[in-house]
Amino acid sequence: MSDFPWLLAMIAVPAIGAAVVAALPRERALLAKQVALGVSLVVLLLAVLTTLAFDAGGPRFQLTTSVPWIPDFGSDFALGVDGIALVMVLLIGVLVPLVVAASWHEADGGPRPVRVFFAWLLLLEAMMVGVFVATDLLLFYVFFEAMLVPMYFLIGSFGGPRRQYAAVKFFVYSLVGGLVMLASVIGVYVVSAGVLGEGTFAFDTLTRLDIDPDVQRLLFLGFFIAFAIKAPLVPLHTWLPDSGAEAPVGGAVLLVGVLDKVGTFGFIRYCLPLFPDASRFYAPFVLVLAVVGILYAALLAMGQSDMKRLVSYTSISHFGFIALGIFAFTTEAGTGAVLYMVNHGLATGLLFLVVGMLIARGGSRRIADYGGVAAKAPLLAGAFLVAGLASLALPGTGSFVSEFLVLIGSFPERPVFTVLATLGIILAALYVLLMYQRTMHGPARGVLLQEDPAEPLPGAGGGGATATATLPAPQRSLRVADLGRREIAVVAPLVALILVLGVYPQPLIDLIEPAVVATLDDMGAASGGTDR
Template structure:
């Protein structure tokens, strides 16, 4: 049997190691060289021919040869990983998508019962696919974004590949301890991607805030992981979710505390209100490529963890937390949308829209209906594509103007119609326009939540109305109206930039028109989760009835 998932994790990890092993040659530290590199990067943002222009001073500067090689290696390894995962997906049996496939279990630390155990069901498979699609597009979009750095951006591309390996690992892990290792290890590359390769003077502070929030949640989850092993006797997810296993028979109060330990960590990662404040700070100080991976993939680890670990390992405890989580989700939907409307910085605005969108995802997860959970799982993927594309387009604008403030733009559609058109499509996807992918997932969430209870469904519609306000108002202020003098020569999208964003636009349209292939993969896994919750509810009800009779 081909070890698909091990190869998928190892391939980008090897790529990161190869890039780090490239000879370290320092570029001259002169101001002229730095200025020339910065000017070349800005030129490349607007023309497809500037890459060759930039390579000439790089050859004399000394650092560009390894930097250019690093870019090509990063793109090559990320595309190879995409092809490998695509080949694995073609061998996925959709008729058996409710259970794990491509399972691999190897002893890792036998003394503690820890295994290197990986496998995917329909939900984790589509999240792995989303991750490997986004990474090569981020590499393309960031091709010259860090050219003015001392290393020419080589370290950034190594960090991107290292992060890709961990993202695949965290979605594929079926050993709780291994999941925790990947969950925490992801913090390292992201910290440096924000702190060292971020934007503005506050990038180091934003990286530290991200790290502290994430570490706090991770430490709480570590306590819960240890508790699961103590009461369950194993770290293997397949055994911990066994209805006849030791974890299923644990004391209800203990199960609630363990549930809470996992949930807090996932709520911070998602992020949910009120532990969301690290996201706008981190995204606002990140480069657009980093923001794509941060919001498009890493935050999904939180909602995926709720669905995979909180609901499936502690089904008896879920009923105690349904309404509190539904309430927090509604606050996230409305609060995030209102704050997005008031933002003057485009990066922070898109980050706040994600706080609102993640509220829809968690609302769908804890509605405990098949339609809502299928919509939530689909929303994770569609949000990654739509918001990822929007971050990239905003990044292209920032590279041209040198500012992320909305007030510095206007009339862009007159001078850069392709850029404005892509901006409009990705923005409309963010407000879930019918015909675009997020609409299907949002509609399923509403249908499922309404079946659960009409009240939260009605309240959540406020998020839809507010989404139209913050997206269309941002588009109006940046793309329409008179063109400021400083934007009169703004270049349109280059060929490289089109290659970076066009696949995402195509996926947004394709899954908006025909989402069934993805739903065919997701639905069996969702049915398994919903059935487990229903069986537990029946068992609890029967137990209460027997107690009343006694």
């Protein structure tokens, strides 16, 4: 079983599935949905089997596959996972089937064929898996850029009213960042050729290069700009609120839940071990951006009237915590940062899904157009509450464990930045609870109301006098249904995972921590205490 190419299969299965779905006749929309769901469930099974085949106490990169790709450039189609990549692959495996199920009617009645929507989702899944499991730098770059294509079409073809603007903005930002990174990728190849006599893109070889510190700083910037845009860090964040708001709900879940994690994954996978001196040199600058992002995005989230934009801004704030944990250079903070990537994907994925379900019922993204939903849809309100509490890192949810590890691991090394970052926790409670209170409680209002026309009362005359008819107040009633069986099947696994990881996160920590220690060893940093 260990010789089976698990990682290659997790790329090939959804890619082939995308081609099959795209080739179906236009009128076979239901079949396209069923095939997409089946393929995504196969990928989830492969992710689980890959995890079972992975030995947490074994070599850093396992389940490797490597075949010659571009021999003249010293590049192989090389795949492998460490604990960090493995948990991200698991996150993809969990989220995509839920997104497919949640998007069952997302493209119905639109100008584009339904099969196209689900084909793009499956192709995006293949590219996302590839970017996390690639162990060849050039191959990583190819997957990094290839992810843009399916997400661009998901936003531009199936998004909201301003979908074209949001899709172009997303594409331009990401493409520019990728081109800057390409210059550094070429620079790394040239440096490796100068040191080894021939160029290479192999990650293991590159981590052993002794690169001049001044050269490191230049190469680091190329990677950092691309990853900071993808994450995104303030001030390179402005594409995310537009893309998150205009993307279809399923696309928004994968955009914020997985795609953005490629940026923070790139920090810890490539920036730290390849450019250790530059990482230490730029760390104060990155930490300033991280803390500014935590506070600035939280304040902007509080002022949003659009629910999807609010959730997008909360993600920008949360990514600041992840960057803080990575650039604190301690085992606890780094482990917390990677765990945060997983828990944020689950919590924000659930929040986007529930918001999408609410919008599907009310037809509006504005917070002010809702109120009193909990009285008529308690299951929807309950899922909304769990998602909100996980987003604000309430104890008992997985996000709390992540945030706690980041803060306790960062404080000894970066006390000022850590103290400032904790203010974001207070702001998170405000913007999450205010959104929940305004939409779920209080008097019924907004688009969820309909008025029944009042019947005129008969005149009550007496003694020849004419009495004025009294009109009753309009009858108002909520037009919102509670979660259906399909929707319950979508939200229930995420709720369960959020709560389970809040109580018992140790299995994921056991996978993540050895890879974090190996990363810090690669960069020659003191890894701090490893006791948990």
